[in-house]
Amino acid sequence: MKLLVTGGAGFIGSNFIRYILRARPGVSVINLDKLTYAGNLENLAGLESHPRYSFIRGDICNRHLVSDIMSGGVDAVINFAAESHVDRSIMDASPFVETNVRGTQVLLDAAVAYWKERLNGRAAAGAERPVIFIQVSTDEVYGSLGPEGRFTEESPLKPSSPYSASKAAADLLALAYHRTHGLPVIVTRCSNNYGPYQFPEKLIPLMITNALEGRPLPVYGDGLNVRDWLHVEDHCRALELVLFRGRPGEIYNIGGHGERPNIEVVQMILRLLNKPESLIRFVKDRPGHDRRYAIDPSKITRELGWRPRYTFEEGLAETVEWYVKNRFWWERIKSGEYREYYMKMYGE
Ligand code: NAD
Ligand code: DAU
Secondary structure (H helix, E strand, C coil), rough: EEEEECCCCHHHHHEEEEEHHHCCCCCCEEEEECCCCCCCCCCCCCCCCCCCCEEEEEECCCCHHHHHHHHHCCCCEEEEECCCHHHHHHCCCCHHHHHHHHHHHHHHHHHHHHHHEEEEEEECCCCCCCCCEEHHHHHHHCCCCCCCEEEEECCCCCCCCCCHHHHHHHHHHHHHHHHHHHHEEEEEECEEEEECCCCCCCCCHHHHHHHCCCEECCCCCCCEEECCCHHHHHHHHHCCCCCCCHHHHHCCEEECCCCCEEEHHHHHHHHHHHHCCHHHEEECCCCCCCCCEEEECCHHHHCCCCCCCCCHHHHHHHHHHHHHHHHHHHHHHHCHHHHHHHHHCCCC
């Protein structure tokens, strides 16, 4: 199976590529990534000469490039490519609409066109099999929960931020291509991921690296917003199952009952690093800040037998250790553009 993985130089995409090459000897990967501020080829260090891996630097919005890649032979597309940070979408929504919505449309168009071309017999054998399209989406499309309840696949879409609105739009486009063109699209909606190679603008790596540098830990609002944490490798295993056994046209929620208030996560990190709670600073809240996310994963568990392997305690301890051991990886990132952005946003 030949996979086109988009956004494979980012956090989850790079973890997925490493995982799938290890787990599935019959799978080869083409990684298409624009290398935005969040894309980093160091996340894939060691794979450069892997016989089943190749990298193309490019934009998913580039129709010609995407069609050319598909014409070379692709069995499935897994679309990770996105602008992914909520705070950035509040500053400027344009790149979010461009990549997350238009980019997804370009990929969907190319997948449909390539499938039809293969059906017309102009391309290689195996032509009757359509390209499987997995749209990697997020629980944020459902908006915010109160203190009770969980998101199911039937929960209404109520995105709060320009980021989540752009992801919801992409989900609807992808499902429409299934209904209209018969493309075997599957949408996955996962909760907050954490683990190695996560860009240090997101809560967990930001808090770990700030604590290691002895810098303040900025907690938005009252710190009682709840996120449902899942180790990135558990997300990757869920995507593997969806790829091989998921039902076209379906949505699968992915989450491991890892609900924690932000302040508790920050305190856990400080304890693991043996750093004082005096580093915590309560700062002004994120505009439109969703109060609580919680996923009901019973559909993917029932249909595909997926269950997370990591508890949050184990996964967080392992992740903290990774950031301690891989200082060279995050120090370069934090010394550059990220810091300017952060100063502008929160003045710390
Ligand atoms: P990330 O920001 O770490 O990585 C995004 C990658 O996409 C980067 O490598 C970037 O260079 C690439 N990219 C951006 N625009 C592109 C374009 N136009 N063309 C080609 N490549 C482009 O993001 P992530 O945290 O790894 O998230 C990956 C996907 O998973 C996203 O679609 C996100 O919405 C979704 N998701 C993330 C989480 C999470 O907790 N991080 C949870 C659920 C779903
Ligand atoms: O739920 C899935 C989503 O999780 C993904 O779709 C997004 O791509 C990903 O960025 C993430 O979104 P969040 O907004 O939940 O993640 P973030 O790490 O930005 O924030 C997590 C929580 O921590 C949120 O309640 C805001 C808070 N926070 C965040 C930062 C960066 C702070 O209190 N301080 C901070 O400095």
